[in-house]
Amino acid sequence: MTLLPSVPRRSRGSVRPQRGHLAPLLASALITALAISLVAWLLWPTWAPKAFENDEPLPVSIGETLFNVPPRAFRMRVQRHSGPQERIDLNFVYPLLTAPGAPKRVTAETIDETPQPIDRIFLSIAAHHDSLAPDILVHTVYPRYLDETRTHANEGLLMQAFRDGTPYAGEDLFVAEAPPLAARCTRDAATPGMCLSERRVGGADLTFRFPRQWLTKWRDVAGAMERLVEQLHGPQN
Template sequence: MSLLFPTHPTTRPRRRQRRHNHLMPFLFGLGLAAPAVAVVAYLLWPTWQSEKPDDPDRIPVSVGSTLFNVPTHAFRRKVQKHSGPQERVDLSYVYPSLEASETPRHVTRENFDEHVQPVDRIFLSISAHHNATSPDARLRTIYPLYAAQASRNADGLTIQPFHDYTPYASEDLFLGSAPALVARCTRDAATPGMCMSERRIGGADLIFRFPRAWLDDWRTVADAMDRLSAQLGGT
């Protein structure tokens, strides 16, 4: 029977040999290409993935299509600490030096009493206004409807209390000039009063917040807000 079918035991080794012969050039070419691919990959690999660069001094942020150059350490929320368009950013500066510092205060049960002290920071929120009523228009047309008769203190600061049963009850309006100041402040009660001062730059509103007690030196406060507005460079 083996003489009738002599081809079967010889064809299989020949086919394996042919496949092996075709595979050898492919493997040889792959071996030559691998070092070249490795070199190119090494040269093109982005080095920033393995290194952590220092934060830049300022981060460009667009709020309401207005560009602001924000100090890196002024951000109060880490999620806002990036460049590009944002709806709102919240910042803080040490007062009166106006340094941007994100160093937190460490309060424990043992040192709680010594940390109950006046706020040493001025807070600033920048948000898109979407054509809402401007701070100047509010001062001219809305506040006079609710404010009582004004008086002026010895330091040249005008004070207008708001009537009770109005949207601004328990607040006072402070006005100053040279430098200009407009601030709406809550009155001291169980907690110290706080002030809010607004100004508009381009498509964004800047809202400053600080303790009412600082108005004893209101010119320094007004100058600080002017300086911060200029440093941010809203364009």
Template structure:
């Protein structure tokens, strides 16, 4: 009301003094600018856009077989998407089986970390394209190259070495039935020995890799592979 009265007063003065019409124009502009500013203030959004966080698990299809994998466990950034993939590489902390934290970058100050014991179990899920199944390889291919003698180890685990000159020279095959385990392991040398254990799930093969030294707790390792396989096959929650 005060602004209206002022405008009316200026209009009367304009009739007396024609030069005062400039004052009226300036006041009108000020009133319009104030109104626009008030409307803009009232309508301006108060929310702040935030980037969407990555989902904890991703549904991926490998060999037409569905897996729900923890996003943080995927080793390669290019594989961190849902949908069909030819291969997915994962790693989990052992024995907790939790996805690892952010990868550590090696520098001159942290170079010593490279020789620390491995605390992860690595998994590769790949389409098998009807290749020979892992259990068939254990039953039909490996026996051709194994030594005859078998060495019994802790609680039902046995070891048979591969013959020198065979495709698997400098490796040993470890087997057990309860829980089930078949692992082909390199022998310790300049680098610690590593084990490879495979299993087939519908159209995909799962390849587990872990240090040979873990065979001292082989039951825990076998159960961990079973648990990880079951968890990745569970429906997405």
């Protein structure tokens, strides 16, 4: 008869830890998780939503020039904060010049195939870093590329076309003296023409953009831009 070697039996305590040891470990882990959650809740920032709900103007410094900007006027969420910035992009409802409200949700049932008219005036404010001033562009640089012919686009508003083959080919320059206005505009094509008008305030350049068709009432547009500057920065000398 062949004898099989006997296998020694393991003691009960060496197989696995007793179930009684798991309860304190689970309780400790649960307490730690609750403590972390409580600390995170207490430290979570709450000032940003309140500032947006109150709609109080945010002081923004651009090129060391102070502007007070309504929070809802910002086009990009990342720019919606106070303090120094290199550039901000804004939009205002025209002609009221108020900051737009929350955007309406568009669904397949409510969308309209017909393009909606633009009712916003867009404004970008950026530090100029001693670049050419807008008035130098209008009176010194642009004339090099303009056609000699001037036409009266509207009462008190003159128009000159940029020559083909120049950096501004396909655009027109509109100029008026009272009230002052200078706007470089693309021409209507597949999309409506848009105008660009610039001015310098302190260490920042302000670039306004609006539809070309608004120039039929150009005095209203010139006055709107002046009022926006006063709202954001104060009266200009």
